[in-house]
Amino acid sequence: MSKEDLIKIEGVITEALSGSRFSVKLADGRLLAAKLSGRLRRFHIRVLVGDKVTLGLSPYDPSHGLILSREKLGSPAKSSFS
Secondary structure, eight states: OOGGGSEEEEEEEEEEOSSSEEEEEETTSOEEEEEEOHHHHHTTOOOOTTOEEEEEEOSSOTTEEEEEEEOOOOOOOOOOOO
């Protein structure tokens, strides 16, 4: 199965578990166990409790997901030194 076959859904991280696993609450109130994708691990993207994430759910087993991306919160504020 490829990444294109996954169902993409938004969620919020509620708890950090061991082994790059997280508990994610979806918009409809369901709680899922999700793990980080390899790309997020490779580039050391930090995912913290309260972050909004995009999950990929398998159509065959929607009980757990794969965290595909973390929502960008905007660009950092530029400091001006005068």
